[in-house]
Structures are given as C-alpha cells and as structure tokens.
Amino acid sequence: AQSVTQLDSQVPVFEEAPVELRCNYSSSVSVYLFWYVQYPNQGLQLLLKYLSGSTLVKGINGFEAEFNKSQTSFHLRKPSVHISDTAEYFCAVSEGDDKIIFGKGTRLHILP
Amino acid sequence: DAMVIQNPRYQVTQFGKPVTLSCSQTLNHNVMYWYQQKSSQAPKLLFHYYDKDFNNEADTPDNFQSRRPNTSFCFLDIRSPGLGDAAMYLCATTLNPGPTAHTQYFGPGTRLTVL
Numbered sequence: 001a002q003s004v005t006q007l008d009s010q011v012p013v014f015e016e017a018p019v020e021l022r023c024n025y026s027s028s029v030s031v032y033l034f035w036y037v038q039y040p041n042q043g044l045q046l047l048l049k050y051l052s053g054s055t056l057v058k059g060i061n062g063f064e065a066e067f068n069k070s071q072t073s074f075h076l077r078k079p080s081v082h083i084s085d086t087a088e089y090f091c092a093v094s095e096g097d098d099k100i101i102f103g104k105g106t107r108l109h110i111l112p
Numbered sequence: 113d114a115m116v117i118q119n120p121r122y123q124v125t126q127f128g129k130p131v132t133l134s135c136s137q138t139l140n141h142n143v144m145y146w147y148q149q150k151s152s153q154a155p156k157l158l159f160h161y162y163d164k165d166f167n168n169e170a171d172t173p174d175n176f177q178s179r180r181p182n183t184s185f186c187f188l189d190i191r192s193p194g195l196g197d198a199a200m201y202l203c204a205t206t207l208n209p210g211p212t213a214h215t216q217y218f219g220p221g222t223r224l225t226v227l
Contacts, residue, residue, distance in 0.1 A: 004154075097209065
C-alpha cells in the first residue's frame, strides 16, 4: 500500500526567502503525485501534479516540484515566498485508482 | 463559477444527536468524496461515490452514512456523534476515476463541534 511522509510539520521562512517542503512516498507500483494547499478555514486546492513525463513540474503561485524516483521524493519549492503563502501544504499519492492518500501536512509560516 | 459548496460551514451538535452535512457541486462530476480532517492531521477518506456506486473505506465507522440522491448532491449523516467525531469534514469531486482525473476539487469544509 502506498504512503506519504512529510518530515516537517512546520517550516518557518522569512519573506522573500526560498523554501523547500519535503515529501517522500512509498509504493510498490507507479505512482501519481500531488501537492495541495489549504489556506486557513478553506478546503484544499491543487498546486501541482505529476502524472508522467518531465520530472520537474510547475504549478500555480510560483511553486514547482521535482519527482525523484530513485529517492522516492517529490519535494515542493518556491524561490521567493510571500506572506500570502502562509498555509498548510499536503503532499499526496495515488496508484491510479479512485483514491489519493494525503500526508500529514506541513504548515508554512512566513516571517516578516 | 462552477464550484463545490458545503453547508453549513460550522455545525454544532450535541453528543448523540444525529447530524447531516451537505455538499453540492455545479461541476457535473461523477465522483464525490467525503473526508474527515482532524486538527493537524491529513484528510482521511471516509467514502466516495462513483455515480451511484457507493464505496466505503474499511475503517469508516458504521456511525457514518452517506447518501447521493443525484449527481449534484451528497450528504454525510452521522447517526450518533461522539466527542471524537469533532473535525472538519471536506467534500471533494473529480470528473471520473483514474489517474488523469485526479484533480480533486474541494469544498470549503464544514467544521463540526460536538458538545
């Protein structure tokens, strides 16, 4: 069965600094990978997804992620964060059926 | 704008008093999901519908039931809420099952408080 590990429960970053949110997954088959963002008191919104092809995936709001099969990772990056990026970020994995499995989330704190 | 709507946004109920949460969608998607999200935890899938086919997760308690009377609406019924059922309940939709349709569209959630 697939699973997702987000090692950092919270990440504080100064405004305009770069950030990386880490995600590792485990699966016995090919996977599809996602990053979702949840702003306070809102539902989840898709940031980006990897289905196939190029391992570098670009998403909304300047975020990108790189699929690394050998390291079973799908880390999320942004070169310069803004206060509006304050949110919880969830990595998720699917093996191609109807369901996706979410990680526990990483709370991104932007410091002024 | 096409969207996923959840009502109410905040629901307070008493221990053991049945409660129903509502989800509607204007996306005309075939698949609808219900997730439970407790504080600082990942969303946990309770069940989902593919059209009228109901798919229950193995570890979803019997206390949780769902109805989908038509494509647009889906309800979550909690028959006898316990204190441990206090959580955010998220509804999501996707057009069809399968890997290329895994963009799930989420509603804003209903925060359930059990007194």
